Amino acid sequence: MTTTPAELDALVAAASAAAPVWLTSAADTRAAWLRAIADGLDAAADELVPIADRETRLGETRLRGEVARTTGQLRLFATVVEEGSYLELTVDDADTSAGRPELRRLLTGVGPVAVFSASNFPFAFSVCGGDTASALAAGNPVIVKAHSGHPELSRRTAAIAAEALRAAGAPAGSLALVEGRDAGNALVQHPVVQAAGFTGSLSGGRALFDLAVGRPDPIPFYGELGSINxxxxxxxxxxxxxxxxxxxxxxxxxxxxxxxxxxxxxxxxxxxxxxxxxxxxxxxxxxxxxxxxxxxxxxxxxxxxxxxxxxxxxxxxxxxxxxxxxxxxxxxxxxxxxxxxxxxxxxxxxxxxxxxxxxxxxxxxxxxxxxxxxxxxxxxxxxxxxxxxxxxxxxxxxxxxxxFSGWPTGVTVTWSQQHGGPWPATTSLHTSVGATAIRRFLRPVVFQDAPARLLPPELRDESLARLPHRRNGVLIVP
Amino acid sequence: MTTTPAELDALVAAASAAAPVWLTSAADTRAAWLRAIADGLDAAADELVPIADRETRLGETRLRGEVARTTGQLRLFATVVEEGSYLELTVDDADTSAGRPELRRLLTGVGPVAVFSASNFPFAFSVCGGDTASALAAGNPVIVKAHSGHPELSRRTAAIAAEALRAAGAPAGSLALVEGRDAGNALVQHPVVQAAGFTGSLSGGRALFDLAVGRPDPIPFYGELGSINxxxxxxxxxxxxxxxxxxxxxxxxxxxxxxxxxxxxxxxxxxxxxxxxxxxxxxxxxxxxxxxxxxxxxxxxxxxxxxxxxxxxxxxxxxxxxxxxxxxxxxxxxxxxxxxxxxxxxxxxxxxxxxxxxxxxxxxxxxxxxxxxxxxxxxxxxxxxxxxxxxxxxxxxxxxxxxFSGWPTGVTVTWSQQHGGPWPATTSLHTSVGATAIRRFLRPVVFQDAPARLLPPELRDESLARLPHRRNGVLIVP
Structure with a gap:
């Protein structure tokens, strides 16, 4: 099954319409949406694992563990959203004697994100994997390119996640799936798409990287490509x-x-x-x-x-x-x-x-x-x-x-985990695993002399009273 | 004057030799090196401003102000290095019951950085400008491509900074200057160079961006290209x-x-x-x-x-x-x-x-x-x-x-300042002004089950006692 150009346009338009809703969603709402996906996948594990095993032959034990890791990732990012450090709230009060305005900075979502799934982790690096979880947590709709190695699993996972999001009140267009290489190539070049995450081969990743940076308006491409460890x-x-x-x-x-x-x-x-x-x-x-x-x-x-x-x-x-x-x-x-x-x-x-x-x-x-x-x-x-x-x-x-002990094949998903490295391990100076993976799908914006009513809620004084932030150079954890 | 390929190779080799010294320099040492450059430039302002005025015709008042901004930037980054939040120290203690290892993460320098100076800010966005200050603060040697609009000023600034660094004990190769378009193109493609900063035109920036991302090993290119505001x-x-x-x-x-x-x-x-x-x-x-x-x-x-x-x-x-x-x-x-x-x-x-x-x-x-x-x-x-x-x-x-008040032509350099925006304003999701500009020239590394003696000093418990960090998910400001 291949997504046609017209279908792709419709999915991207829906993601574009959903983008402002995600961008301005309150932390507890966004966290609830992430947990809804996690709950939906956990509840469907008995259905999904056999499909995954038939398509990937990775075995039930490994695949059940991978479902748990995947839903754990989604829940970790819900916590990250609630905790609020990822916003990097930074305020410098006005200094009229120095002629300095008030500045209030935060990180905010970039817009719709493309995610390219991996063959070897049909859950944890696929439709609802770490790239998707971190892009949603950053406040962006996601369009996933399914891996051809597990098409049925991709479709069922996407459908379960979409239904969970719908039931939780998230907008239509929050999470979509496309299939086929042409659709993937068109996706990374689509003007609405603002960033891409990828896990896969060096050759496949390089080809998509070249498309992303070759656009009239280049976008960041976060690829995890190859590693001899x-x-x-x-x-x-x-x-x-x-x-x-x-x-x-x-x-x-x-x-x-x-x-x-x-x-x-x-x-x-x-x-x-x-x-x-x-x-x-x-x-x-x-x-x-x-x-x-x-x-x-x-x-x-x-x-x-x-x-x-x-x-x-x-x-x-x-x-x-x-x-x-x-x-x-x-x-x-x-x-x-x-x-x-x-x-x-x-x-x-x-x-x-x-x-x-x-x-x-x-x-x-x-x-x-x-x-x-x-x-x-x-x-x-x-x-x-x-x-x-x-x-x-x-x-x-x-x-x-x-x-310095053990072996690298296990990757614990925690606040500190880091999965990336110099080229060709990854295309960027960011991680694709762990809490800080969210930084890839955020951009900074600063508000100069804004009236409180026009500030994003996170930057108002009442939010600063409960969120980690820096004020006049001093880091404050309320 | 044009830097020859052999001269470029020698400068890059010197930067490569200096890189481990910068990478492992202690915070107070690195901060002292940044302040030494600032002091050197302030002391030489009476010599530099007339050269700048002759080459750019921007006028003495503006240029004296720009020197102050430039040395202020260098001193701000010295403070940023000492404060330590930029390291993003994150520790998750081992959880043997869950089979989880100890992980200790920090951000560390990427290696030698290329900086392309601007015509319109011969101090603040040039040889010792914000890109250079933030790249050095991140622990990386810098090689600057001089702007052809102010060659003599570039040479004198580079010489003064190099002498200040030498006198302060920094290694040879910490800061070098190249001239000529061919040298600039070769610089951004040189295997030793790991990232680039640029301020200039859309066409010039795009050409260098294409070279940077077209390398066999693409590097991040942080360009500030054009803006209608x-x-x-x-x-x-x-x-x-x-x-x-x-x-x-x-x-x-x-x-x-x-x-x-x-x-x-x-x-x-x-x-x-x-x-x-x-x-x-x-x-x-x-x-x-x-x-x-x-x-x-x-x-x-x-x-x-x-x-x-x-x-x-x-x-x-x-x-x-x-x-x-x-x-x-x-x-x-x-x-x-x-x-x-x-x-x-x-x-x-x-x-x-x-x-x-x-x-x-x-x-x-x-x-x-x-x-x-x-x-x-x-x-x-x-x-x-x-x-x-x-x-x-x-x-x-x-x-x-x-x-929301005033006009955009003033850019205060503080912790919260943000200078960047969606393409074509910049090529990236990062700022080129303000404290967080340092993030562009850092990459994450995590240490798993490392003996204390093999950890970078910043990640040892005695450093955590005095530096901001996150431990087991909790943000701590000592």
């Missing part, structure tokens, strides 16, 4: 807990059949420390499984093949054979090869594969790390005795999240 | 204080020979209320003067001519004749013509010209306002008895600063 194990860490690290890594790179954007794809390990054998043993107990789509299924062996075609690369071990889908595979190479051919060896492979990179010393490690592109995460497993200054600096400059 | 006068306001409004408008559109990006370029006035005659009388007492560059001098009569070539446009009045430069001119048209031909009638004219637009009723006014492009400011002069809901909504959706 480097991991560094120090010799001391491997010596102290090599088997534990191998077990953790094996579980992480095969989680969800290796289809997480935070999958550890490249792991720097000390040479001659036995870690390859440890990981091969741990990986032998893992199993892969079906991948999300046919395209992804075909791409996995091609991606592994591109790595093994490099003369430096060897296969270290496999997971269990699988009748249907991808078999986990552990590859290895050395740091000199990575530093010499990063375009080949540091290409993201979507699926259950990881590449061990042996380093002989810190100089080799650091030379290879300098070739690592921007990533969502970087992980450093070290012991308290390790001197890791330069290693940490190199990792930190390339990643949005730095881990 | 609509003003609406209600019938009641004109009836109550028409002469006062005319005097204020005449002073504002001719200030600095009309070369402010916040100049009121289009003014909606009630038909048959006599405001055109009032403004013509007030404008007769104004004088223009020399414009900044030959290109701008030539463009002014061409821009005015493009307007008067429209059959709806009449000349209402002039300022005093001038031997050298541009003569102020007041034009008029009607709202129906603006709604029909916005591409002709709402084109920004840089220089002392403004266009009065007569409207017969609110319907005409609103139809014309819908054709107004994004602007830095919008001004509404109304009386308490006026119902201005829809007018305000239309203006507010098009502007970053809404004024």
């Amino acid at each position: 480097p991991v560094v194990l120090t010799p001391a860490a491997v010596a102290a807990r090599g088997a534990e690290l191998a077990a953790g890594l094996a579980a992480s790179f095969t989680l969800g059949s290796g289809q997480f954007c935070t999958k550890p794809g490249v792991v720097f390990v000390p040479a001659d420390a036995g870690f390859e054998a440890s990981l091969a043993a741990a990986a032998a107990d893992t199993s892969g499984g079906p991948l999300l789509t046919e395209r992804i299924t075909d791409a996995f062996p091609a991606g592994v093949g591109a790595l093994t075609s490099d003369p430096s690369v060897a296969v270290v071990g496999y997971g269990a054979e699988t009748a249907d889908g991808a078999r986990p595979v552990v590859l290895s190479t050395d740091a000199a090869a990575v530093a010499a051919r990063p375009q080949v060896l540091l290409e993201e492979v979507f699926g259950p594969a990881t590449l061990l990179v042996r380093y002989a010393d810190e100089a080799e490690l650091h030379a290879a790390l300098r070739a690592v592109p921007g990533s969502l995460t970087a992980t450093l497993h070290a012991e308290a005795s390790d001197e890791v200054g330069e290693t940490l600096e190199l990792l930190q400059s390339r990643a949005g999240r730095m881990l | 609509p003003v609406v006068l209600t019938p009641a306001a004109v009836a109550a204080r028409g002469a006062e409004l005319a005097a204020g408008l005449a002073a504002s559109f001719t200030l600095g020979s009309g070369q402010f990006c916040t100049k009121p370029g289009v003014v909606f006035v009630p038909a048959d209320a006599g405001f055109e005659a009032s403004l013509a009388a007030a404008a007769a007492d104004t004088s223009g003067g020399p414009l900044l560059t030959e290109r701008i001098t030539d463009a002014f009569p061409a821009g005015v001519g493009a307007l008067t070539s429209d059959p709806s446009v009449a000349v209402v009045g002039y300022g005093a004749e001038t031997a050298d430069g541009a003569r102020p001119v007041v034009l008029s048209t009607d709202a129906a013509a603006v709604a029909a031909r916005p591409q002709v009638l709402l084109e920004e004219v840089f220089g002392p010209a403004t266009l009065l637009v007569r409207y017969a009723d609110e319907a005409e006014l609103h139809a014309a306002l819908r054709a107004v492009p994004g602007s830095l400011t919008a001004t509404l002069h109304a009386e308490a008895s006026d119902e201005v809901g829809e007018t305000l909504e239309l203006l507010q959706s098009r502007a970053g600063r809404m004024l």
